Amino acid sequence: MRTAEWNKSTSVLDRATLILEAFRLEDRSLGISELARRTELPKSTVSRLTAELLRLQYLERQGSAFRLGLTLFELGQMVVTPKELRRRAMGIMVDLRNATGQTVHCAVLDGSEVVYVEILRGRGTPPLPSRVGGRMPAHATALGKAMLAFSPPSVLDEALSKGLEQVTRRTLTDEATLRAELIEIAASGLAREENESAAGSSCVASPVMDSSGAVVAALSVTGAAGLLETDLVAPAVRTAALVLGRQMPRNSALIDG
Structure with missing residues (x-):
């Protein structure tokens, strides 16, 4: 909001x-x-x-x-991009949830915020603030950091100009630290966060790139902090994001339906 x-x-x-x-x-x-x-x-x-x-x-x-x-x-039912993205992502998200047993998110970037397009809840995942259609500061989420790391510099600069809101005690609020982390994410294709968007949660995310190489979304797996082994689920998250990306046309084609 x-x-x-x-x-x-x-x-x-x-x-x-x-x-x-x-x-x-x-x-x-x-x-x-x-x-x-x-x-x-x-x-x-x-x-x-x-x-x-x-x-x-x-x-x-x-x-x-x-x-x-x-x-x-x-x-809302006539908004093309989220509906089409959700349609293409659903099967992949179901497979990812079945493989990990954890909550799977799909989100898009809107300025300095992520907007959740679809969420499949897993068993044993702690209560989360995310909801379909809801927003969170991008820098506080693995999803947002995954997308910012692969976005043009102007997108990152605009997001940083809004300030780095502290969502939890662990949220990154230092610009230099965030920029350094985004460089690492760009190299690995994976973003992580623990207790940064919600206390007690841990998350790993990967960007979804369309056929032109532009970021159109991100997928993530979220579980309980201290219990979710991000190194184990990270390859599945990265693979799911790559598979979804291969199904995505250029962003203009997605909007045109």
Whole structure:
């Protein structure tokens, strides 16, 4: 979810987006006061915009509160790239989960964040903050570091310009240390993290490259810190990412369907 710094903008679209992105996975509904608190917008502004979002069916009324509407679901089903990526990745992800017994993630990079496209939960994996459609700071995840390591320098520079948020006590927040780690990831094709995105978890990831050599996604295996033997599962993760990459056309072709 993007931060409420957008409330400095005069754009109606920006402010409406803040309202929609104020909803979290655990929320059944939110009232005007809570939406105003989360977005840092005046209640009068929230009230006016929620009325418009109701009219357009982006929101639905639930008593005196609001919940996300069916229009958002309908639009989400038409987003081509995540759907096509998920379709191509699913069989490979199932095989990877069966081989490792751990949770398998597929994600894409959006600026300084990863967006989870698909998650297959494994047995015994600790509770994780990841969810399909959810976001995490790229530098705090093995998935994000795998993609940043193989992205153009401008992509990394843009991500670093947003700052390195500390998600846990172990998250890398030093730019020089992160850059050095990304060089190692670029050499091996594998990224690791332990307790950096969530306490008690360990992860190994590899980038998925399309036929032009551009990064389009990443795959990872996540398990309990101290129990997941990343050196043992790393070859399977790397192989899965390479196999998926061979199935991916150039990114423009993927978008065109």
